[in-house]
Amino acid sequence: MSSTIVWLRDDLRLDDNPALSAAAAGPDRMTVVYILDEVSPGIRPLGGAAKWWLHHSLAALSADLESKGSRLLLRRGAASAELRGLSEETDAGSILWNRRYGLAERTVDAGIKEWAAGQGITATSFQANLLFEPWTVRTGTGGPYKVFTPFWRSCLAGAEPRMPADAPQRLPQPAPAASGSLPVSDSLDSWGLLPRRPDWSTGLAETWTPGERGAGLRLEDFLDGPVEEYGTGRDLPGVEGTSRLSPHLRFGEISPFRVWQALRQRYPRNAPADVGTFRSELGWREFCWHLLYENPGLATDNYRREFDRFAWQTPSDAELTAWHQGRTGYPLVDAGMRQLWQTGWMHNRVRMAAASFLVKNLLADWRLGEAWFWDTLVDADAASNPANWQWVAGSGADASPYFRIFNPVTQSKKFDSRGRYLRRFIPELADLDDKAVHEPWKDSTAADAYPAPLVGLQESRARALDAYQQLKEG
DNA sequence: TGGTAGTTCCG
């Protein structure tokens, strides 16, 4: 008897999952498989925080599938080999998946599609993780967009994103192997995705609930309040003003179509400007994937190739470690880096300030920062992380102008004036008053507990402007 | 989705 394989990747959900829904609507038995592929060429290994998330997300997904009569099969290895084996084991007549957009991933998928065609197996892919697929958004002259605003305007001018599909009520039974028993699954624990000695994941577990249910609750919480003041609230790191949906979107625990529709339903017309601002953040996610699709080397190559000649300085071990550990002596940067380490996430405005500090005040190559964020963020994806680092560095598409150098003191005075965020993540500063907390080096009582500034803002700023000036002239 | 420095103007 023929069966269907649903291959899940960055779409760890039952809701609005077109591949899963298509299988559920058919008559076949169904094998749902997740493959941990660390060996196919060009696939970027997951960072540590992402591994932690993946473990818990798969555990949640597995339970959700079982509650509907299905099960999650886990396999590890090259995706193509695993799928071939599994197709044979389960006598699969079709393989279904939701599309992904990185070059290495597309290459794997295309290879499987070709193999399947030769075997008489139907391989079908669906749009599930982007509202606007990269190749569908074109400028008037047929090229890809390089600037966000016209990109997003073009997206919004087209057809409204489709309605999301509800999760199937019931799922087909798992397909047996030829032997009659179910195909063998790896145990999740055997993958070793969770940190061991030391276990740094406590703060992550306190902050997040990976999985589809956690994602839905985040969306509800956001719609119940912060969304209406998103325009101002999102800039205040001491306030819960953002959606915090990023890691859930990263792993596909919630569909962007579901988020879009939830906003549409809540604000059928005349949505407040804040809602438009939030939508445009979804737009930045789309734009980053658009950029990665057109520039597969986004994480390694300067988008603006003239930056290949830029005179990045190799930071000393002490400097890089101070940045990693949140001990640069600049409270906003340090609070952000500690939030990142403790919770796997950093507020967006603080990301900009912390990244600007590394790339401009320390004059370090943006790839060093990109790599650290890749390893420590729960929401780092292959598009947004490099695209945003290049945005900060000035080497990217629609990038921040080179002379825009964030002043971490000005930023914290402006966006965390009471020092609420600073004190939360830097206990050494808890007793300083609202003025000194932004500039602890001016307060003698802070001197022993908190590091002195790693570099002077004036000199390091001037040095960065010089380096950029040389690039322009050179 | 900035910052700085210089200027004017004000209390």
Added chain:
DNA sequence: GGAACTACC
């Protein structure tokens, strides 16, 4: 002394 404005980086 600092808010507000501007030109420039």
